[in-house]
Amino acid sequence: MVRQRRVTIDDVASAANVSRQTVSNVLRGTGRVGVETAERVREVVDRLGYVVHPGARSLRSLRTGQIAFPLDELAMDQRDVLGLEFVRELTAAAGTRGYHVLLMTPGMDAIAELIRSARVDGFVFANLRRNDPRIAAVTDRGVPFACMGRTESFQRQAWVDIANGEMVRLAIEHVVQRGHREVTYLGYNLTEYWDAERLTGYEDTMKSLGLVPRSILTDNDEAPMARAAAEAIGGDSPSAIVCASDELAAAVYGAAVDRGLTVGRDLVVTGVGFDVVGRGLSPSLTTVPVPMKTVAELVMRRFMYELEGGPDLPGEFIVPELIVGASTGG
Amino acid sequence: MVRQRRVTIDDVASAANVSRQTVSNVLRGTGRVGVETAERVREVVDRLGYVVHPGARSLRSLRTGQIAFPLDELAMDQRDVLGLEFVRELTAAAGTRGYHVLLMTPGMDAIAELIRSARVDGFVFANLRRNDPRIAAVTDRGVPFACMGRTESFQRQAWVDIANGEMVRLAIEHVVQRGHREVTYLGYNLTEYWDAERLTGYEDTMKSLGLVPRSILTDNDEAPMARAAAEAIGGDSPSAIVCASDELAAAVYGAAVDRGLTVGRDLVVTGVGFDVVGRGLSPSLTTVPVPMKTVAELVMRRFMYELEGGPDLPGEFIVPELIVGASTGG
DNA sequence: ATGAAAGCGCTAACAT
């Protein structure tokens, strides 16, 4: 347990022959330091291995360099490995801006406590419910936040979301370009807004292409999904099935095997999301991956903007890109 | 963005007619304060909504109340929803001790930086590799840590782990008590130590019971698992299959359907872990759940001990309990 | 472009 004495800003200052104020200015990049001096200071910082003390800094600056994220966002749901990826990417995106992600237990009390103690500079939320009380809580106290997923129209639009309808449209256009005209949609029952948006995206795109929609919705459980997949394949044996998730696409793969059909040849399938399931499929799945790194990056960027306290900006939609696999003919 | 002035310890002190040191003592429970005074102080604290400033505290006490956890521990692997549960429970367990969990990006650099800046009091690691370099890094700098999973014998034994062999033994004993003597083990190829320990637990238990072992190992992928499950059921149609995970048990359920067998009647199955997959099975699965809440609680307790800087203690094994479902006959 | 002074809120150490 040998802990050597801390290297302080004063150590750096005297070693570099400047005042400690100058070191501070160099470190925070305020710009009001000569280039040569800055160079020298930075060198000494590296040599001595100096790192600012977050506590001392926060005491003075009222900034902690920390963001709270409620982990309960991530349900115990396979569908939510993407959520896990979001946290990881958020941690990375925060890191490049000198920020750290602090986990918090669920509930409003934890939010209040973190705000009062000033342990964090703000919050990132995901998986918002309608008129989510957490938004009101942080807004009331004037604490910055940013969300993955939309806030209400009367709230601050500090959010980033994926364009659900567009994802489905990309998939449809891809299979239609490949000559398919019977395009079935296999999706989830409308519990969340994105379920509805994906379905609407399907219906609108089909209409605009002059095609006849046929959609099958299911609960997000193994058995119902398998049944729905079989149903989607059955009927008039449609040439293409556009799924609302990679998991549903996997279910179609399974149903295809049962029917002795080969995916990519007898039957064309697409997914959405590119989660663990989708990545493991063979033949490789044509899908529309949610670019989590980009999402996290934009959420973090928006958070930094919120921190500045500028006027409200519109929310931001991310339109993912389709990646072509062998499931639509290679 | 209206932020009222911070309530400080001085506000509390003067409102309670004591010195600010007394308030500090009450808050940290040093015990050297009269009962009445403490009562009064606590009341004022509540009334004013006072919360300590973590920065100011850490500046003086050299304690941050924060623990770092590397999120990369959780692979993008369905098997690892349990890992996600661990972080969640760790956050909760930390919370009851006034601690917070800070996520960190993977890599040794992040560890070094967190230590130098003193942003955390220590680390929690999971999913350790053999002779994990991170243990050496924190040990060299005398920084406290605690692990879920074992460290090397020459390192500090600051760990908590589950007794893998015991979990399998519980399952075997359960089915044997119910009259089965042909007990097949369906497990994973030996990539991690727990794979080996579960297999060994199976073999040892079978031997001690005077039964003939028969084990089938598979890769952790959908198709191989399905094949292995079918193989386990086939052969001499064993009466019981003890699986190394709930996912494998789910594969057996699937194979049973294919063969027209009813789980719980024609065939008896057990799992290990009680993850998302296991919870969703029907008929309900007899399994040995990993008690993540307990694991996290013990890891956190050990961490607090490490923080004190006491002599090394042995690592701690957790022996989970079997829960009986319908898959072994109801 | 740089420096000096002041103090953020708290707790360790030393009184009493």
Add this chain to the structure above:
DNA sequence: ATGTTAGCGCTTTCAT
């Protein structure tokens, strides 16, 4: 059982 003193390491503000 409680109070006083000093200072943790940094940044803000105000000089120069």
